[in-house]
Each structure stands twice: as structure tokens, then as C-alpha cells.
Amino acid sequence: MSFRDSENEDGRDVRKPFLHTGSWYRMNSRQSSMMERLGSSAQVVRDSSVSVVLCVMIVALGPIQFGFTSGYSSPTQSAITSDLGLSVSEYSWFGSLSNVGAMVGAIASGQMAEYIGRKGSLMIASIPNIIGWLVISFAKDYSFLYMGRLLEGFGVxxxxxxxPVYIAEIAPPNMRGSLGSVNQLSVTIGIMLAYLLGLFFHWRVLAVIGILPCTILIPGLFFIPESPRWLAKMGMNEEFEASLQVLRGFDTDISIEVNEIKRAIASSTRRATAIRFSDLKQRKYWFPLMVGIGLLVLQQASGINGILFYSSTIFKAAGISSSNVATLGLGAIQVIATGVTTWLVDKAGRRVLLIVSSCGMVASLLLVSVVFFLKGAISETSKFYVALGILSVVGLVVFVTTFSLGMGPIPWIIMSEILPVNIKGLAGSIATLLNWFIAWVVTMSANLLLSWSTGGTFAIYMIMNAITIVFAVLWVPETKGRGLEEIQSSFR
Incomplete structure (x- = not known):
């Protein structure tokens, strides 16, 4: 049967993925039986966790690119402003334009992922990232910087x-939280790499290095299966079952999961043509949409991007002479804390980690805010001035650590879990767009706010994190250990 421009038995149009799912794992029952007879030598290939983890490791190159883009502006600020003669305002635009590009990418992301598949979307996203870094590396003035940053932002x-949607759709329920956290872990690794390499390489060379994650991702996409849930939604039943089989292991009975996914897809398809904006008044739509949007907006309103983008500037204000080294240390702590979350999230649960994380962020920002207000009131020659600088660094470290334990990875995990399949493309685009819009506002305003009042800036961020605590306590559901179809049906 040809999947291009054809119909399945239900009369629905089916389309071939932008990237074919590959033939290396498409095995019929006879081949699968032969695989089983190979014994222990084939065990690692048949192991579900190994198959899924390898897929996650490949797509994780995308978030590493994301993190490298976010971290690039911190270690390069002094060199770029000096070489190209940029003002603080012009560099603020450079730092924030990746968020503007990301807003455009967010608008397109949901429909792209629905129409051409998850893998096809990642392929298309990689190309402007590569072009954007090349444009920045050869920039002669701010216009080239801005163009490159916008292209990077679109891909990001x-x-x-x-x-996160791809990971949620391929992971078994008992691993979905841990594997979903790999998305944010990869972002933090990308940020740390930008900080580390920024100590040793000129900003133009650093931009060339930024090409690497996506250049490795592109060929890697040809070796992993497409999301089985997307294939099922497109009516590609043979490809759907082949994809799910390799993800769960060749010796695993997938019939129950196949039937659950088919029932959920069939139910959503019958209602798909009737979905209108007026239908969003139904709880099964507005509640998960509200939770997903709320978490992604509050994640950025916490101020994390402003702090990470301009961490070197903040450390200088705190009196730390080796500000770039301190920034690298901050990035390393973020990686470690996010790594801990990948272990905790399927044990402690999403909701608990969100609340604990937000409480820690409020306490740390209160400390940093008070410290900077006190520093402004005493002389730099005072013996307490240095002690206050150390306290501010401790507060920032605690903030980044607690953010990484919950508010960093979990909003993306929950968004990918709770959105109903028939509105996931549109709703996911809206949630991602608002996330990037708030990120742009925070990044664009951070330098200006810090110039106005460092203590006041952290006080504003503290209030936003206090709102997150209330939101998580009142509205965020626990999704640990539950199947995607079970989670989404619980809102009806």
C-alpha cells in the first residue's frame, strides 16, 4: 500500500512522513521470531529502554542547540560590544532576538509537527540554526548579528x-518523566558548553562551534523511528506498529498498547472536524490548555532567562572579579541539578517537584534582592560589602538549582502529556508561543531593569515565582506513571 496521497479503510487521508521511518527495524513476524532465536546476543537490541534511550539521545541534540543559543550571549557580551561598537540597548536586542525568532518558530511548530511529523520538523528546524550561526560568525555590524539570531531563534x-512531544510519545509511562527531563538537561548542557567554550574561544569561533549539534542531529534523524502516535493519527498502521515494536522491544507484546492508541485516535478523529473555538469552553479542552499555558508562561516569568543571559553582568555587580568563571560554575550546577531531576521526577512526581522548586526560588530571590538593596546602601570599602557579594552568589546558585529541580523541565513534560491529541498542534503552538513571548520580554528588559535597580529586579522575579506556587497547588494535576491516553481522558 502506498502512503502518499492515499486513504485508509476509514476514508481518512494518510501522508507519508517527511523523513521515512527507515527500513532497518521494519520486521515481519517471521523475522521477529528469527530475532528471538538469536538469544542473549540480541538482548540489548530488543531491550525497550535501550531503544527509547538511543532515540532520546539523538533528538536531545536539538535542546543542546537550544541551550547553546541561550548561553552564547553571556560570555560574549564584552567582546562583541567592543568589536562591533554596540551599545547596551543594541546588545539587549541581540540577546532577545532569538526569542522573537522562537515566537515565529512556535507559531509554525504545532502545525509542522502535525503535518510532516516530529522528525521532519526537527530536520527543518536544524537548517536555519546552522545558517544563523554562520551569519553571526561573519557579522560585520549589528544587522548581521540580528539576522543570525532571528534564524537561530526560529529553529529553537x-x-x-x-x-518534548516526541519524547512523551515514544516513552513508556514508567520512564516518561525521566526521559522527558532529558530535554531540559540537554538545554542546561548546551548553556554550560557555551559558558565553558566562551572562556577559550573568540566569539566568532564560538559561533562556528554552535553549528555542531544540528549538523550531527540531521543524519541522526534517519536512524530513529517516527512517533508511533503520530503515525497512527495519520492512518499509517503498518508503520505505526513497526515503530512501536522497535521502541518496546521485538520480543514484547504491544497489542494492548496498540489497541489503546487506536481507540484514542479513533475517538479524537470522530470529533476533530467539530472542534471550534467555542468547543474550548469544555473542561476537557480548556483545563489542560490553561495548565499547559500557565506553566510555560510562569516558567519564563520566573526571570531565569534574564539571569542566565546576563549572569556575567550580575556577578560583576555582586563584586565577583572572575565573573565568567563564576557563570561557568553556575551552568555546571544547573546541569547537575537537572540530572538529579531526571532521577526524581518519576519517583517524587511532577506536582511535588514543582511546588518545592518554586518555594526554593522564592526564598533565594528574596535573599538576593535584600542583599543588593543592602549593597546599595553601604560603602564599597565596608567589610560587609564582600560578605554581601558572596551571599548574592549563594542566592543565585540556589535559585538556578531549585529552578532546575522543577520549573525547568516539568512544564514541558506536563504540556506534552496533558494536551488532547486532536488539539495538540494548535494548543501546543499557542503555549510555546506565549512561553517565548514572555522569554523575550524578560530577556529584553533584564539589562535595563538591572541598570535601574538590581534588588528591584530580583524582587519582581520573586513575586512571579510566588504566583507559581499558588498555581501549582490549585491547578496542576499529577501525571506520574499514567498513560497519555489515560491522562487526557481524565479531563472529560
């Missing part, structure tokens, strides 16, 4: 939606 916007 698509990646930020597509990767």
Missing part, C-alpha cells in the same frame, strides 16, 4: 515544542 522555537 520549533525544537522547543517538538522534542
Amino acid at each position: 522555537g520549533v525544537i522547543s515544542y517538538t522534542v
Whole structure:
């Protein structure tokens, strides 16, 4: 049967994926039986966790690109402003334009992921990222910087939606939280790499290095299966079952999961043509949409991007002479804390980690805010001035650590879990768009706010994190250990 421009038995149009799912794992029952007879030598290939983890490791190159883009502006600020003669305002635009590009990417991401598949979307997202870094590396003035940053942002916007959705759709329920956290872990690794390499390489060379994640991702996409849930939704039943089989292991009975996914897809398809904006008044639509949007907006309103983008500037204000080294240390702590979350999230649960994380962020920002207000009131020659600088660094470290334990990875995990399949493309685009819009506002305003009042800036961020605590307590559901179809049906 040809999947291009054809119909399945239900009369629905089916389309071939932009990237074919590959033939290396498409095995019929006879071949699968032969595989079983190979014994222990084939065990690692048949192991579900190994198959899924390898897929996640490949798509995780996208979030590494995301993180490298986010971290690039911190270690390069002094060199770029000096070489190209940029003002603080012009550099603020450079830092924030990746968020503007990401907003455009976010608008397109949901429909791209629905129409051409998760893998096809990641392929398309990689190309403007590569071009954007090349444009920055050869920039002669701010116009080239801005153009390159917008192109990078577009790719990052698509990646930020597509990767967590792909991971959620391929992971078994008992591993979905841990594997979903790999998305944010990869972002933090990308940020740390930008900080580390920024200590040793000129900003133009650093931009060339930024090409690497996506250049490795592109060929890697040809070796992993497409999301089985997307294939089922497109009516590609043979491809759907082949994809799910390799993800769960060749010796695993997938019949129950196949039937659950088919029932959920069939139910959503019958209602798909009737979905209108007026239908969003139904709880099964407005509640998960409200939770997904709320978490992604509050994630950025926490101020994390402003702090990470301009961490070197903040450390200088705190009196730390080796500000770039301190920034690298902050990035390393973020990686470690996010790594801990990948272990905790399927044990402690999403909701608990969100609340604990937000409480820690409020306490740390209160400390940093008070410290900077006190620093402004005493002389730099005072013996307490240095002690206050150390306290501010401790507060920032605690903030980044607690953010990484919950508010960093979990909003993306929950968004990818709770959105109903028949509105996931549109709703996911809206949630991702608003996330990047708030990120742009925070990034664009951070330098200006810090110039106005460092203590006041952290006080504003503290209030936003206090709102997150209330939101998580009142509205965020626990999704640990539940199947995607079970989670989405619970809102009806």
C-alpha cells in the first residue's frame, strides 16, 4: 500500500512522513521470531529502554542547540560590544532576538509537527540554526548579528515544542518523566558548553562551534523511528506498529498498547472536524490548555532567562572579579541539578517537584534582592560589602538549582502529556508561543531593569515565582506513571 496521497479503510487521508521511518527495524513476524532465536546476543537490541534511550539521545541534540543559543550571549557580551561598537540597548536586542525568532518558530511548530511529523520538523528546524550561526560568525555590524539570531531563534522555537512531544510519545509511562527531563538537561548542557567554550574561544569561533549539534542531529534523524502516535493519527498502521515494536522491544507484546492508541485516535478523529473555538469552553479542552499555558508562561516569568543571559553582568555587580568563571560554575550546577531531576521526577512526581522548586526560588530571590538593596546602601570599602557579594552568589546558585529541580523541565513534560491529541498542534503552538513571548520580554528588559535597580529586579522575579506556587497547588494535576491516553481522558 502506498502512503502518499492515499486513504485508509476509514476514508481518512494518510501522508507519508517527511523523513521515512527507515527500513532497518521494519520486521515481519517471521523475522521477529528469527530475532528471538538469536538469544542473549540480541538482548540489548530488543531491550525497550535501550531503544527509547538511543532515540532520546539523538533528538536531545536539538535542546543542546537550544541551550547553546541561550548561553552564547553571556560570555560574549564584552567582546562583541567592543568589536562591533554596540551599545547596551543594541546588545539587549541581540540577546532577545532569538526569542522573537522562537515566537515565529512556535507559531509554525504545532502545525509542522502535525503535518510532516516530529522528525521532519526537527530536520527543518536544524537548517536555519546552522545558517544563523554562520551569519553571526561573519557579522560585520549589528544587522548581521540580528539576522543570525532571528534564524537561530526560529529553529529553537520549533525544537522547543517538538522534542518534548516526541519524547512523551515514544516513552513508556514508567520512564516518561525521566526521559522527558532529558530535554531540559540537554538545554542546561548546551548553556554550560557555551559558558565553558566562551572562556577559550573568540566569539566568532564560538559561533562556528554552535553549528555542531544540528549538523550531527540531521543524519541522526534517519536512524530513529517516527512517533508511533503520530503515525497512527495519520492512518499509517503498518508503520505505526513497526515503530512501536522497535521502541518496546521485538520480543514484547504491544497489542494492548496498540489497541489503546487506536481507540484514542479513533475517538479524537470522530470529533476533530467539530472542534471550534467555542468547543474550548469544555473542561476537557480548556483545563489542560490553561495548565499547559500557565506553566510555560510562569516558567519564563520566573526571570531565569534574564539571569542566565546576563549572569556575567550580575556577578560583576555582586563584586565577583572572575565573573565568567563564576557563570561557568553556575551552568555546571544547573546541569547537575537537572540530572538529579531526571532521577526524581518519576519517583517524587511532577506536582511535588514543582511546588518545592518554586518555594526554593522564592526564598533565594528574596535573599538576593535584600542583599543588593543592602549593597546599595553601604560603602564599597565596608567589610560587609564582600560578605554581601558572596551571599548574592549563594542566592543565585540556589535559585538556578531549585529552578532546575522543577520549573525547568516539568512544564514541558506536563504540556506534552496533558494536551488532547486532536488539539495538540494548535494548543501546543499557542503555549510555546506565549512561553517565548514572555522569554523575550524578560530577556529584553533584564539589562535595563538591572541598570535601574538590581534588588528591584530580583524582587519582581520573586513575586512571579510566588504566583507559581499558588498555581501549582490549585491547578496542576499529577501525571506520574499514567498513560497519555489515560491522562487526557481524565479531563472529560
